[in-house]
Amino acid sequence: MLHVVKGFDRQFSDVLELAFKFRHEAFVEEAGWENLRRADGREIDQFDTDDTIHVIAMKDGLVQAYSRLNPTIKPHVLSEVYPQLASRGLLREPGAWEWSRMGTAKHARNDGRGWSGPIGLLFRCISVVALKENIDTLVWQAHPVWITRASELGFDPEPMGLPLRIAGDRVVAAKMAVTETVLKHMDAAHVPMVEYA
Amino acid sequence: MLEQQAFDTIDKLRCARSLAEVKTVFGAAINDFGANAFIICDIPPGSPAGSKEIHASGWHPEWERRYLNEGYSADDPIPNSVGLKSNPYYWQDVELENVKNERAVKIMNEARSEFQMLGGYCVPIHGLRGVAGLVSVATDSKDWRLSEREDSALHIVSLYAYEAVRKLRIPANAGDGGPKLSRREVDCLQWIAEGKTTWEIGTILGISAHTVSEYISDAARKLGTHSRAHLVARALRQNIIR
Numbered sequence: 377m378l379h380v381v382k383g384f385d386r387q388f389s390d391v392l393e394l395a396f397k398f399r400h401e402a403f404v405e406e407a408g409w410e411n412l413r414r415a416d417g418r419e420i421d422q423f424d425t426d427d428t429i430h431v432i433a434m435k436d437g438l439v440q441a442y443s444r445l446n447p448t449i450k451p452h453v454l455s456e457v458y459p460q461l462a463s464r465g466l467l468r469e470p471g472a473w474e475w476s477r478m479g480t481a482k483h484a485r486n487d488g489r490g491w492s493g494p495i496g497l498l499f500r501c502i503s504v505v506a507l508k509e510n511i512d513t514l515v516w517q518a519h520p521v522w523i524t525r526a527s528e529l530g531f532d533p534e535p536m537g538l539p540l541r542i543a544g545d546r547v548v549a550a551k552m553a554v555t556e557t558v559l560k561h562m563d564a565a566h567v568p569m570v571e572y573a
Numbered sequence: 574m575l576e577q578q579a580f581d582t583i584d585k586l587r588c589a590r591s592l593a594e595v596k597t598v599f600g601a602a603i604n605d606f607g608a609n610a611f612i613i614c615d616i617p618p619g620s621p622a623g624s625k626e627i628h629a630s631g632w633h634p635e636w637e638r639r640y641l642n643e644g645y646s647a648d649d650p651i652p653n654s655v656g657l658k659s660n661p662y663y664w665q666d667v668e669l670e671n672v673k674n675e676r677a678v679k680i681m682n683e684a685r686s687e688f689q690m691l692g693g694y695c696v697p698i699h700g701l702r703g704v705a706g707l708v709s710v711a712t713d714s715k716d717w718r719l720s721e722r723e724d725s726a727l728h729i730v731s732l733y734a735y736e737a738v739r740k741l742r743i744p745a746n747a748g749d750g751g752p753k754l755s756r757r758e759v760d761c762l763q764w765i766a767e768g769k770t771t772w773e774i775g776t777i778l779g780i781s782a783h784t785v786s787e788y789i790s791d792a793a794r795k796l797g798t799h800s801r802a803h804l805v806a807r808a809l810r811q812n813i814i815r
Contacts, residue, residue: 535580
């Protein structure tokens with residue numbers, strides 16, 4: 377079930393709480409991003425604003441996958457924290473949104489040798505939401521393996537700079553257009569569809 | 574300027590319209606890094622250790638022939654390390670990790686002493702199914718090591734080279750009602766166009782020569798051709814292989 381929550385919409389505060397706790401588990405506990413640690417166990421930063429779109433895939437009351445979208449015309453992670461990743465220039469356009477905090481639940485992951493189901497789910501969710509919200513371009517920064525993953529699912533990512541080492545591992549910033557074609561590629565790759573809650 | 578060259582190469586790879594073009598562009602790009610040969614392979618999911626499908630090769634033909642004939646793939650520590658690494662690795666580092674494996678040592682020594690492959694760098698490709706393939710480049714320079722910046726540039730350029738090959742291997746959709754060849758049939762045709770024999774194609778793709786013959790017969794039947802030359806010509810004309 378796909379939940380899309382905009383800003384701090386009180387109508388969906390319970391789902392949002394689950395999302396912030398999931399983020400803490402995934403990014404602080406698992407990924408070790410200590411700088412994000414908070415005493416209350418909810419991972420929220422200065423880029424969670426009223427303009428943020430939270431994309432939350434739930435199953436049986438648990439978060440399966442989470443993504444965050446922020447407008448590039450406002451301050452976002454790439455522009456404020458890692459501008460060095462965008463040596464070819466930042467993208468700041470109404471149709472371009474930054475995709476960040478991509479996380480999948482540990483219990484939903486396999487050992488990497490079969491279909492990485494949650495990754496496909498992440499891409500499906502973000503694509504469906506982007507198309508619905510008239511977002512035509514996604515900007516993201518992650519390990520270069522995401523270039524391969526995005527390409528496999530029908531995107532054509534373009535790097536915004538060379539990969540750099542951030543907190544020990546390589547990170548590259550890239551942008552990619554979102555079109556209906558991408559959904560067809562996902563269908564062909566048997567990425568399950570999602571239903572809006 | 575290294576960065577600009579890397580981006581120019583990536584842009585060319587993203588628009589490449591033939592395997593020949595990919596090979597030319599990537600071959601030229603690796604020269605800028607001091608490398609002089611490369612190979613782009615798939616590692617099919619669930620396949621036995623070491624088996625790979627070669628899709629673009631700039632290896633010395635004699636080395637390629639010996640590598641395939643002797644089944645070096647099974648013991649070559651370079652491709653066998655792909656599953657263990659998420660970032661590119663130097664051949665020398667893997668060699669050190671495999672120093673007790675006699676056959677691995679023999680393979681690396683032969684590459685070095687007979688084919689001047691004094692060093693190399695392998696980029697693992699991990700897709701949605703896990704290990705997907707690799708891009709490996711070789712150098713005839715001694716003590717070859719890239720700076721962090723060069724390494725990161727070659728890393729990303731290699732990812733796009735693999736992607737370019739992958740996209741080009743997807744059979745062109747015969748939307749005009751023409752015959753639709755399977756990916757395997759297209760793979761076989763691609764290698765015939767490069768002058769490989771049925772047996773060689775079988776080894777390159779990790780299937781039996783008999784199976785290769787069947788794919789070729791099926792392709793010939795679908796395209797209505799009666800000789801290999803005619804088959805290749807028709808496939809090229811119809812943009813089935815490029």
